[in-house]
Amino acid sequence: MSLSDTFKGLTKSAHAVSGLGERIGDLPRVSRWSLIALFIFSLYLMPWWPEVPVLGWLVDTPGTSFEGVITDKVVIYVLVALGLNVVVGLAGLLDLGYVGFYAIGAYVVGILSSQHANLPWLVCVPIAVIVSMIAGVILGTPTLRLRGDYLAIVTLGFGEIIRISANNADWLGGSRGISKIAKPPNIGPLKFGVLDAKPYFFLGLTVIIITVFFLRRLENSRVGRAWNAVREDEDAAELMGVPTFKFKLWAFAIGAAIGGLAGTLYAGKVRFINPSNFPLQLSILFIAAVVLGGTGNMWGAVIGGAVVGWMPERFRGFADKRVFVFGVALVLVMVFRPQGLIPRKIRKERWLANWKQRESEGGEVARG
Amino acid sequence: MADAILSVNNVTMQFGGVTALSDVNFAIERGEILGLIGPNGAGKTTCFNVITGVYAATSGSVTFDNQPLAGLKRFQITKRGIARTFQNIRLFPDMTAVENVMVGADANHKTSVGGALLGSRRHHREEREGRDRAMELLTFMGIADRAADAARNLPYGYQRRLEIARALATGPKLLCLDEPAAGFTPAEKQELMDLIRKIRAQGYTVLLIEHDMSLVMGVTDRIVVLDFGKVIATGSPADVQNNPDVIAAYLGVPDDAA
Ligand SMILES: Nc1ncnc2c1ncn2[C@@H]1O[C@H](COP(=O)(O)OP(=O)(O)OP(=O)(O)O)[C@@H](O)[C@H]1O
Ligand SMILES: [Mg+2]
Numbered sequence: 001m002s003l004s005d006t007f008k009g010l011t012k013s014a015h016a017v018s019g020l021g022e023r024i025g026d027l028p029r030v031s032r033w034s035l036i037a038l039f040i041f042s043l044y045l046m047p048w049w050p051e052v053p054v055l056g057w058l059v060d061t062p063g064t065s066f067e068g069v070i071t072d073k074v075v076i077y078v079l080v081a082l083g084l085n086v087v088v089g090l091a092g093l094l095d096l097g098y099v100g101f102y103a104i105g106a107y108v109v110g111i112l113s114s115q116h117a118n119l120p121w122l123v124c125v126p127i128a129v130i131v132s133m134i135a136g137v138i139l140g141t142p143t144l145r146l147r148g149d150y151l152a153i154v155t156l157g158f159g160e161i162i163r164i165s166a167n168n169a170d171w172l173g174g175s176r177g178i179s180k181i182a183k184p185p186n187i188g189p190l191k192f193g194v195l196d197a198k199p200y201f202f203l204g205l206t207v208i209i210i211t212v213f214f215l216r217r218l219e220n221s222r223v224g225r226a227w228n229a230v231r232e233d234e235d236a237a238e239l240m241g242v243p244t245f246k247f248k249l250w251a252f253a254i255g256a257a258i259g260g261l262a263g264t265l266y267a268g269k270v271r272f273i274n275p276s277n278f279p280l281q282l283s284i285l286f287i288a289a290v291v292l293g294g295t296g297n298m299w300g301a302v303i304g305g306a307v308v309g310w311m312p313e314r315f316r317g318f319a320d321k322r323v324f325v326f327g328v329a330l331v332l333v334m335v336f337r338p339q340g341l342i343p344r345k346i347r348k349e350r351w352l353a354n355w356k357q358r359e360s361e362g363g364e365v366a367r368g
Numbered sequence: 369m370a371d372a373i374l375s376v377n378n379v380t381m382q383f384g385g386v387t388a389l390s391d392v393n394f395a396i397e398r399g400e401i402l403g404l405i406g407p408n409g410a411g412k413t414t415c416f417n418v419i420t421g422v423y424a425a426t427s428g429s430v431t432f433d434n435q436p437l438a439g440l441k442r443f444q445i446t447k448r449g450i451a452r453t454f455q456n457i458r459l460f461p462d463m464t465a466v467e468n469v470m471v472g473a474d475a476n477h478k479t480s481v482g483g484a485l486l487g488s489r490r491h492h493r494e495e496r497e498g499r500d501r502a503m504e505l506l507t508f509m510g511i512a513d514r515a516a517d518a519a520r521n522l523p524y525g526y527q528r529r530l531e532i533a534r535a536l537a538t539g540p541k542l543l544c545l546d547e548p549a550a551g552f553t554p555a556e557k558q559e560l561m562d563l564i565r566k567i568r569a570q571g572y573t574v575l576l577i578e579h580d581m582s583l584v585m586g587v588t589d590r591i592v593v594l595d596f597g598k599v600i601a602t603g604s605p606a607d608v609q610n611n612p613d614v615i616a617a618y619l620g621v622p623d624d625a626a
Contacts, residue, residue, distance in 0.1 A: 214485055221484035221491055222474045222498075225463075229471045232460035239420055241446035241475025241538050250481050346518045347464055355503055 025350065043205055046070055047198050063316040067197040071269060073309035075204030076262050081289040081305030082211055082298065083258025088287065089296035089344070090224065091251035092231030093144070094152040097159030098286050100139075101132045101256040103278035104162060105263025107172060108132075110273055113182035115173055121182040125264045132260025133253045140252035144245060147234075159283050167275040177274025181267050192268075200269045207265065208302075211258060215298055218254070227251055231296070292333055294340025303341050372431075373398045373573050374419065374450070374542055379428035381414055381597075388414040390597040391428070396542065401564065401574040403588035403605075405581060407617055410594040412577045413455055416544055419575075420452050421445045433541070447475055451540035453531040455547050455577075461520035465511065465530050468519050469502035472537030505533040509563070525556060529563075536567070543567065544575045549583065561587045581618065585609060593617065 024035055047067050050060040061069050080102060087095045108128035112119045119127075143154045166172045183192045190199040218224050226247040229237035238244045267273055285308055293304020311329060315322040333341060372395035381389040388411045396402045404412050417423045419430055421442040430437045437445055451472070460468050477494040484491055506512040509529040514522055519530060528548055535543055545564070549557040557580070564587055568574050578584045584591060585605040593601040593608055595617040601608050608614055 217487060218481065218484050222477050222479045222494065223481055223484045225467060225471050225474060228463055228467075229460050232462060233458050235422070236454070236458040236460070237471065238442045239422070239446060239452060240472050240534060241443050241451075242471065243441075243443050254481070344462070346462065347467060349464055349466055349516050351499060352466065352516050355499065 025348070040209065044202060046205075047201060059310070059314070061310070061313040061316060064313050065197070067201065069310055069313045071197040071201040071204060072266075073313065074306050075201060075208065075309075076266050077286070077289055077309035078302050078305035079204070079208055079211065079262040079265070080259055080286050081293060081301040081308075082208070082215060083255045083262065084286050085290050085293075085296065085298060085301035086215065086218075086227075086258070087251050087255035088290050089301065090219070090227040090231065091248055092227075092234075093248060093251060094148070095155045095252075095255065096152050096283055096287065097139075097155035097157065097162075098255070098259055099278050099280070099283040100155075100159040100162035101135060101259030102263040102266070102282070102286075103159075103166065103275075104132045104135050104256075105129065105260030106267035106273050106277070107166060107178070107263075108260070109264045109267040110178035110181050111172070114180045115178045116171070119182070121184050121264075121268050124182065125261070128264045129257050129260050132263070133257040135260075136253040136256025137249060139256075140249045144248045144252065156280070156283070159278075159280060163275050163278050163280075166278070173274065175275060177272060177277075179272040181271040181273065183271060184268050197269075200265070204265050207261065211261075212298065212302070219298065223247065223250065288330060292330060292340055294342040294344055296344035297340070297342050300340050300342035300344070307341070371398050372396060373433060374575075375431045376415070376419065377429045377431065379415075379418055379425045379430065381411070381418055381423060382426045388597050389418065389425075389594075392594070392597070392599055394592045394599060394602060396573055396575055397590075398541075399568070399571070399573055400589040401568050401576060401587055403584040403591040404575060404577045404594065405579070405584055405591060406594035408579075409596075410617075411597040412594055413546055414597075415594070416452055416546055416575075416577065419544065420450055443475070446538055446540075449539070449541035450544065451535035451538045451542070452544040453528075453535050453546055453548055455550065457527050457531060459519040459527060459530060459534070462518055464516055465506060465519055465522060465526075466499070466502045466515040468530055469505055469533050469537045470498040472534040473498040473501045473539075475538040501537055502533075505536050506530075508536075508566075509533045524551060528552075528560075532563075532567075536572075540572065542573045542575060544577075546577045547579060548576070549578065549580070557583055581609070 024032055027035065047070065050056040050066045060066055080098070084095065084098050087093050087098070105128045108131050109121065109124040111117070112124045112127060113121060139155070139158050143151055146154060167175050172178070184200070184203055186192055190202060192199050226237070226242045229240070229242050230244050230248060234244055289304040289308040290301055291304070292307060293302065294300025312322055312326045315325040337343070375395035376392055379389055379392045380387065392411075392415065404415060406412055414423070418425050421437065421440060424438075432448060432450060437448070440448070460471065463471070477498065479488065479491040479494050482488070503512060503515065506515050509532060511522075511526045511529050511533070514526055519527065522530060532545065532548060548564070549560045552560060561583060564574060564576065576584065576588060588605055590603065591605055591608045592599055593611070593614050600613045600617060601611045603611070
């Protein structure tokens with residue numbers, strides 16, 4: 001087989017993969033849902049993936065626990081990427097301080113379950129999400145009147161302010177941080193302890209699935225359209241009756257809430273947080289996840305988050321060069337797929353087929 | 369004018385040292401097609417921008433439906449019933465044609481985050497309404513065959529029509545078209561003018577900017593002529609055509625020679 005044949009084969013399979021979602025969408029209802037159920041089931045089996053032949057060799061993280069990687073990194077990064085994708089990918093607002101919301105989520109759990117009160121984790125979560133959301137609104141209200149670079153710079157500052165404040169405030173534990181944070185409650189056979197990471201993984205995956213479900217609803221509504229319109233041409237959107245500020249603020253608030261939610265999962269898992277867990281670098285990594293996956297594509301965000309969370313651990317064998325390897329891998333992806341692994345697609349208006357049908361039926365009725 | 373839907377009252381618009389509009393006065397009557405013409409740089413687009421709230425007039429006011437528009441946000445002005453197109457096409461390029469129009473239709477919708485998350489009844493009704501309205505308008509504009517294509521991939525003529533469909537979807541009382549036939553062949557222009565007449569026949573009031581004088585003569589009921597930011601003539605197409613100031617402006621004859 002010649003080189004060009006190989007290349008053709010490769011591009012073909014890339015197309016096949018990126019067209020997969022569409023094909024599944026075209027399937028009849030029953031087969032579609034069974035496929036989706038099967039897929040979700042296989043995700044819940046992820047802790048056992050390293051034991052599968054080939055796949056195991058591909059995904060396993062030598063030198064560190066795979067289970068640990070998928071709970072501490074992959075799940076968290078995927079959730080964060082989903083939230084950040086709403087802000088950056090859908091509404092087109094460059095937020096470089098997203099780690100701030102993640103930190104707020106984690107710190108609220110820390111404060112309420114250990115530092116200043118003894119509330120259970122499950123009670124802390126909704127409070128943390130609401131506080132993160134409010135923080136998003138507070139940051140967004142003045143800054144969303146800014147555009148482009150200005151917004152990026154202000155949000156960058158926000159992320160740092162949160163971290164530095166936590167470092168300097170004794171009531172937030174200062175640089176020592178907060179320990180003995182509450183863990184999620186046991187659910188039947190799922191015991192959230194220190195030995196077994198799986199329950200945390202199942203919890204995180206479930207949260208991700210629920211988040212995806214609701215984000216899809218938003219995307220397929222007036223809200224999603226408004227976000228897209230703002231990203232494409234903010235002035236034109238406003239002149240077509242889109243209350244742009246309101247919807248930008250919503251994007252910010254929802255993004256912040258999801259970031260905060262990821263923070264609560266993190267805090268509940270590691271049970272010890274300090275300001276150095278929330279560096280600026282993490283914001284950049286989150287952006288990298290969204291861009292790598294495919295800005296504006298929710299599935300892209302999921303893949304991007306997973307890859308950015310997992311890959312540095314996969315290359316742990318390279319010891320101190322692993323970040324370099326990770327960087328090279330990122331650059332390669334961006335060279336060969338500049339729109340990300342799963343680029344944003346032009347929406348496929350499935351209902352149009354039905355609409356045409358209805359029209360022609362109507363026409364026949366009129367003629368008859 | 370008793371039944372003016374929109375009136376522009378003593379509007380002056382300055383950009384630094386440039387006076388783009390100077391003490392402009394005119395009114396649009398309900399149900400008419402008013403032409404706004406003038407040479408390059410006369411201030412026509414600026415006039416649109418003041419009406420639709422893109423710029424706040426340096427002085428003067430705009431009244432729509434007997435209410436002043438001052439202080440309203442741009443999207444609020446649209447919701448009051450003024451929609452526009454752009455001289456330089458400004459569609460949402462990566463969204464499909466039908467989605468572009470649905471964004472316009474959403475100006476009449478109320479579903480927000482809560483309704484979308486819960487999949488409220490109103491959300492479903494509005495989605496259906498939006499789709500139906502969008503397809504109806506695309507069909508009316510004769511571009512429904514490309515409804516599912518990204519706006520950026522549409523031919524130029526389709527893009528121009530799509531802008532009109534999107535503007536109509538907002539449910540305007542007044543439709544402002546900024547050189548909608550720019551770049552068209554004479555035949556295409558004629559077709560578009562017929563379409564504009566049809567739009568008016570459905571009860572819309574139309575404010576039409578057009579460069580091509582002869583074209584405007586055919587469709588408009590009245591014409592306002594701008595030159596260097598000033599209204600130099602207002603009247604029926606025939607009157608305006610024979611107005612020496614207008615002829616001078618168009619032929620570039622200096623004022624004192626006219
Ligand atoms: N934002 C702005 N800042 C500075 N000057 C402006 C601005 N907008 C318009 N102008 C100036 O105002 C004058 C009128 O411009 P305008 O675009 O309204 O003309 P027009 O009649 O639409 O011309 P055309 O037929 O070329 O579209 C021009 O001299 C232009 O340079
Ligand atoms: Mg102009």
